[in-house]
Amino acid sequence: MSTQPFNVAIVGYGMSAKVFHIPLVRALSKDFKLYGIVQRSPKAGDDASTDHPGAKAWNSVGDVYRDTAVDVVVVTSIPETHFEMCKAALQAGKHVVVEKPFVPTAKEADELLEVAKRSGKLLTVYQNRRWDSDFLTVQKVLKEGSLGDVVEFETHYDRHRPDPPPNTWKVKEAPGHGSIFDLGTHLIDQVYCLFGLPEAVNGFITTQRREKIPGGAHDSHTLILQYRDGLMVTVKAAIVSLEEHQLHYWVRGTTGSFKKFGVDVQEDQLKAGLRPGDEGFGVEPTEMHGSLTKIIDGQPKKETYPTVQPMMYIEFYRQFAQALQGKGEVPVKPEAARDCLKIVEAAFVSSKEGRTVEL
Template structure:
């Protein structure tokens, strides 16, 4: 018997839907069908019905919940709407993929976990950067034992954008907005994926721009996460970082260190029109390879280029794993409980920054 092809409805038609979801759904035609898209206000140069004429098109998410042929709802709307939309979709009997940040608070996350359990439907959070090629390479380095016992781990998402940005929903001070929810949810999730919950959190949530958006959200953050065995993790996103090469990972252990500059290429490739299955999709150039420093046979430090692990498992893997979960062949790609725990870290960071103290988890 042929396996079921699941009908997918995308709620929202912004960059997230166009770049991170629709191309991946279309890349797995035996598992998923792009069934429909919710776009509230089409424009002549931004019209989902013209871009995807074979899909259904709605103006309201309520139409999606009421459609019995929808199997999976992908929520790509702004963060403060995530809880209500996920709740409605789950209670309508739909499986749900929700963009990061999951929801603005851990309490809302717990509420959705309970609703998903009652409904018997799958709920997962789109943490695609677990399939960044450099993160997979980093895991390969850690698994090899080359670094010995890890004592310090730094993850950066720094940029140089000192001028006030355009006024968009991302810049406004609202629940789930700001750098720690935008970029921080990626890096915190990777750290959690590697090490779990920290014991202590010290947070500095701030605005580095000298001319910030009036009434805007924070644009930068630094978190110090303390783990057992004296492991210290730094999670950082700076908006004023004038560098030609931005540091991404720096990991130090008792027998070696790993350093990596630059970020994964998939986002830029998807924006440029490259698609999963294209020959160069997800392949990092040599200029982005990391460096590994270890002891040689004579006890001297030796540094070498560490090639990115390939062939890459790209962002398509998220949807491939989700398809297996729908068929009962394993767990969802990112458990909602894990995303909830990352929100606990974020909430501890805000409390720490506000009160000027380290917070115990």
């Protein structure tokens, strides 16, 4: 078993690579080495070789597959390239981390599971929002049982961006594009972690900015997931939502209700240049804490429920390092990401055909 850091190759040099993966890989220098970066078209002010002079710079992902020193390939390219890149990297004997969405279809996910099994290499999906402080808080609330029997769970990722950003792949219609693959896969993964696969799915997938991006990818969705015990889960992302504070979680049970506005601060802090270990990193301001409502003296009473101390996104790579060393499982099993794609596919069928789809 190697005691040297694992050599990591990053495929792609967009926001995902710069904000999420490279800072976390470099923060765990005992476990990982930033060995190289694939950037197809460097330009002034956006050049991986300038930003990271100690790492190799490639213009083609094929160079990564052929480099025998590469241990781990991190795929951060656009979604429709994920399947072929993951497959080629696994077949070349590399371990693979792939950004969400895993791949556009559950069928492709199943094929990659088989390729990983045959290669003997690890495959995992970067579902970093399992380590959001507010999601960990929701888990704590549910575990404590103060809500009683949970009957309804809402998770939102609503924003107000009526004008689409220019020249971005995210608004173009292509496999794996659109809000359900972008924001939705985060929310669906969290729901899957809490409750598993639903019994049935109703999907409503639309484009709220259709006049501004005709023929583009959908930008909004609402899913209703039904579970055998009567639990109903709403998974919603709207792009036209003018609010001072956006609702994130609303969990209702027989003896209590939990509500939370705003999202985890780590992404904005990483974009601003903060790094794990910096003072205040990952710590949510007290004004963003959620609220718990219970019956006290016969009347509903709301009290602030503090957000838990963050484990932070670096925990993904910390667990992945342990798995590479044979000391545990990958942080996100690809089977779970495959199951979430089944929910996505059911939602598309439901939305198109106007019916409930059973799983």
